[in-house]
Amino acid sequence: MRQPNLFSLSRKEGWRRFVDAPPRRRPEPLTRARIAALSAEAAEDYNDSRDDWHANFGVVQTPQLAAVHAELEQIVASNRQDGDRIRSAAVIDALPGLGKTTTANLYGRDFDRKQMRRLGPVTEAGHERIPVFRVGLTSNTTLRTLNRMICEFYGHPATNRANAATLASHALDCVLSCETQLGIIDDVHFIDLDRRDGLAVSNHLKWLANELPVTFVYVGVGLAERRFFADGLTGKNVVLAQTARRWTRLEVASFRLDTDQGRRHWRSLIKATERQLVLADHQPGMLVDLAAYLFERTTGHIGSYFTLLMRGCYRAIRTGTEALTRDLLDGIRLDEASEQARKQLTAALAHGHLTVKM
Known part of the structure; x- marks a missing residue:
């Protein structure tokens, strides 16, 4: 019986398992007669393997997924600016249940595999290469928790007592040392722009984009409707918003x-x-x-x-x-x-x- 494949994509160890996992083996299709001939234990194991397969049999290359991946490839490939220049970001914005997170994770996996194949698992300075980091926000994300989540992905030891500024510095060190090139931040719709903490986190995302030499891929639900691209501003102040100029919005449509x-x-x-x-x-x-x-x-x-x-x-x-x-x-x-x-x-x-x- 196969053990549950339990891991979190918000830790580098879990992300590596996701990236490096070989394709699942499809159980052999058996006729009713062959299933009936199995012992009780063998039938239980066979059915368990089928349950696992049906829950994880792989990705169907839908037109929506292919279109978003093509856009992401273009955005990431063109973000080769030196460290003194701002890189544009991508945001996958759609309704629930349309595969936004899966689309982002699969692109990150493909990107990670390509970087590891071309550059190897160790940087020239001898550090572990981590091409992609991925975190998911929560409903009460603050500056400190966002920075801590990035540091925890890398396994940085100084995450418990450090303040927000120190954690931001640690996150920058991790990205530079591990030569990370892509950052995926999921569930950004949890940022409430009507709250002071929410605006602070939104502004901090811009700081991260300025200071971390990576391409960011944000994932969220109904961000346009939440005025996320207007930074929560209204009236004449909307023209001051930076997000709409820096983020390329990618939609995932339902089937029609x-x-x-x-x-x-x-x-x-x-x-x-x-x-x-x-x-x-x-x-x-x-x-x-x-x-x-x-x-x-x-x-x-x-x-x-x-x-x-x-x-x-x-x-x-x-x-x-x-x-x-x-x-x-x-x-x-x-x-x-x-x-x-x-x-x-x-x-x-x-x-x-x-x-x-x-």
Whole structure:
């Protein structure tokens, strides 16, 4: 039985496990007869391996992910300014459940792998090379906690008692010593620009961008609506905001059924994921036949889509159904946003206002 792969991407050790992990091995698809012939212990282990696979079978290269990665590649590749110049930053801004964090992490992983391949694991000065750092903000992030989180990622020993300014200096030392080139800061929507602490953290992000010779990739929900690019300013003061001039906003869209291209992308996603299923009775095309139903259940949000499939595979295995059918999926409850939107989508699909047909 495989042990849980527990780690945190907010520590360099966890990030390295994420970056260096080999592709998972897909369990061998077995027929019902072969599954029935397994001993109780062997069947339990086989089902456990299938649960693990369905929860982690890899990344589907969606058009949204490919588009954002292409933009990030352009931004990072053009940020080769010397240390006295300001680098532009990227911000992935979208609604929940559209894969923002996954998109940023996967780009960071690819970037890290390329840097390690080209430059090696040790710098010329003999320090550990850490091409990427990644932290996630909390609802009560302050200047000190932000600096501490960056230092904790690197494992800096002086993080408990130091003040905000000292921690900022330590963070700069870590970035320079480890020759870090990319910094991912997730959940920036937790910064409340209506609070004094929130404005201080927002301003500190600009200081970090000025002082740390890295390209920053920020990830957040509804940042434009929160006036984040206006630095919380209003009226004539908006022209004084720096964020809108320094950050390139990248959106992640949900899947849509109101265009031929949107319908084609949705069906391609289903085909790609269907090939990964390890269920005894599931045949190619069974999931594609449910394309309209799957959109109705998930409103085109990839996070909800994969949650439905993962829970459906678990239930298909445990109930002996060994296939994803509409009856089985109907018994699975999803996030509340999907459940609430389902009624409207059901009506639109039933009256032909939306369709998955080409």
